[in-house]
Amino acid sequence: MTASVSDFVIERLREWGIRRVFGYPGDGIGAFDGALGAAERADRGLQYVRPTHEEACSLMATAHAKFTGEVGVCIATSSPGGFHMLNGLYDAKMDNQPVVAIVGQQPTTSLGTFVQQESNLERTFADVAVYVQTVVTPAQAQAVLDTAFRTARLRLGPAVVILPHDVQAMDMPEMQVPSASIARSSAVAASTSITPPAADIARAAEIINSGSRVSFLVGHGAGGATDEILEAASLCGAGIVTALRGKHVIPSEVPHHTQQLGLLGSLPSTEQMSDCDTLVMLGTNYPYSEFLPPSGQARALQIDLKPEHMGLRYPTELNLWGDVRATLAALIPHLTRTEDLSWQKQVAESMESWEQEMEAQAMLTVEDGVNPRRVFHELNKRLPPRAIVTADAGTTADWYGHHIRLREGMTGDLSGRLATMLGAMPYATAAKFAFPERTVVCTIGDGAFQMLGMNELITVKRHLESWVENPQFIVVVLHNDDLTQVSWEMRTQDADPLWPTAQDVESVDYAGWAELLGFTGLRVTEDSEVEEAMETAFAHRGVTLIDARTSRSVPPLPPRISREFAKNTGIALLQEDPARSEVVRDSAKALLAEGVERARKTMHIDHERDLEEDQEH
Template identity: 40%
Template structure:
């Protein structure tokens, strides 16, 4: 059978080491689907229910594996649906290739059905590479270029294929052009060695760090494979380790050197530490929330990042090191002077112990309605030591940040910089596909789950034993509290009755489903769900009036909170009762 362009694409993906494409067919990619069919023994196509989920799955796959994620969608609306998940990949710096369809070249420009110029539509999100293929002779060369750019720039590449090009004979040249040349016969997969730091940069960094008295480390997901090195450098410097939310898995949460997260979902000790330190070592992060970082002029800054364009974005940098985090820290460690004065570290270790005790006190099993902190703590207690937790954006991220403990080989993923709703479930599907032997748990809100809940059926159909825990407050909880913090009463953020029973949906799909309203039933239901051999879901009703309080409440936040109540905040008595109960539990800890 003559090879068509669709098959040339699929075959070359396999040669690059791609084993999975997430997507949804359509008449705009029938030629590509035929190519995938011809390579089905080597290239798995995971059929989804919504293209947004396909892009999230490709992004989650890339985040968890470090490899290229690939998604495919038809022309017009299918390509449009991919965008949210692709922006998640771009903003969190992971390599994803998006493949879309296009109308036949003969009708382009004639206002044809579903004629959307995807290269123009994608010109912002596909900043690694973006092209419409118009000649079979361009393949597989442009695919190689697109993949290289996605991997090198850790971002999104996009190729759009018109229908007539997809089914054309591979190598055909309808325009009698000069051939671009044959691609290499060998596999294009090349292992890229880590980038080392220069001695000049290292010497400057060591000079700044050795001169510091109150040193703090801020580590992000760019340091996820450098746990031992991060801990060794922190030990030498007598430095507490603060973690970004995306970098939560870099070091264990119960390690004595860490004070936990930073930002709205972070800890009080981490925030106070940033207000006091005179030297800051940033590794693998360009932390976007400048108000939580040291004031300009307060601290000297050393920043290590593989991407030079991300250095110095938030604070003036005294020493910039462009290198792989693990390798740079290995090189830097022998140049550091070990600290004997550990008073600064010791004080924040005491404060961290007190903070952890406060968080444990909020995990109250006697609360009715169920405290979301208790739900998160039950998941934490029941999960394996190498479990992968995926999470949505919203209040759910607060409970995961503070009550999901990184220990052993545990991992944690969410939409970091885009902070979009709905990736938790498709992330879990993709990561379970990539790691079939590991426990994968999606800890999601009812709002995010409802957006892409059909993908639970995808998990059932592909026999992926994901576990989904729904923190169900029947509202858009984070938006609710954001309205209040602005000083206005909440509006249009709670759903009317009846409340959804997502457990019934799980059972209808052929999975395990349990609806929990009584805290006494929660631990047992979670154990059953985690032990179930297939996909399982626990839908837990939690207190909708539980506020995701910041680590350190500012005066303006308290002022606006009060103003909202004075202006007629609904459910104010229930909210005040919840806040009072939280404070009583903290005082008892």
């Protein structure tokens, strides 16, 4: 039987190394769906995963790209399905991930006649896609699909291939005949192992070698360059800060790795930016420039594969367009080893104190629910080797940044620049499909869980039998009946009190929902129950949902509180904020714990200084 365009596209996906696609069917993509079904029956090595919504499809494809380094593929029907996928595709665009979306369309003969579900999909996807094209003839299909894959990989973003329904079923010619009007393409990706010119490498070495307080700011774009970063940092005595999405690039065991920067970062990272004389940005488009050094304080250089991101957040004197790993490999032989490791030692000692402060914050008892910091603190202590952790937008991202430490071999991620809610569940599910042998933990707020997270537990139920090697999948829901991050942003950014009409989340028995699906549901209502719940979850070889009734008033305090932060919060609370008494009480406790730990650090430093002076005398 002659192969159709759909048959060809499926085989071409396999030639591009694709073994799993995330899709949702519909009549606009119907003939392609039929070919996918035939491919499954013929066991042609392409797994079709159908979650509960097209938005989950595109978020799963983006997560697959993030966790594996491969191209993620999502499939949907025409207008409504394609529109639903937009959020996940924007997540791919804003976090620089290669994704190919295959979207159905009404037959070519009906385009422009206002038939049902017809829309201008090329115009719709023009903003989000690095490449978008409609296939209108079989001879065009090969070149369009190959270009989509190559462009997604090279430009690090989503590409969209639109397949009209009639074209999907057309016969595919067996070979492309040479012609001026037909492109003959290959399923071969372009290399991205780019190294800057030797003169730029030498100049970068001069900048780093001249510094005495060097800090590396490492992002997700430095993935795969862990060894090179650590070697370069060892040579120049650098401290290391990671962007939130770069958290996994540098193991938490590295003593001079001070984790994240900014509102959900650490004080040692803030201190590095305040005191460094050289800033090296590696694969990061860190968006909060107010937390970087003042202009003129530090000499700076940036290495990135996205040239439009370079020199954008800080006035760098050198921008190196290149792959971080390849560029550092070329740079390392030119770095001079420093014997003065006082800066790196100072950074490490500051991080030790910060970890003590984070533990003190986690162990505080609050009166209106469980301390959410305690949940993440106890979770972190029990993460098994090679665990994968996902976090959602909102306060889960704060606690993930403050308390989760990804040891060597572990990884984690979340929606970064887009910071979309609900991403944690499709991210976790995609991670489990990619690495069924590893434990996956999803951390998510109740607002996000009500969006699509509850639905995606159905996807987990449907596919659980394929994870027999290690069926452990843990969902931690922070259940406080409030859109907490937004509530705090209203207070700290706009000096507005909490607005229950907009912020309240209807309370749901999330553990009961898990039990209804045949999973283990655990309810945590007091701090004293957190440890046992975590022990039970990690001992269970299956799916566990921890319904943690957390406080909404525990403040996600930044490492340094600005005058504006304090002033706006005070004004909001004076306007009869419904949670005023709880917020004041829990904020006071947090500030007191913070002050005690920092006072202890100061006393320790003073004691060390006294000992040194005694020795000198």
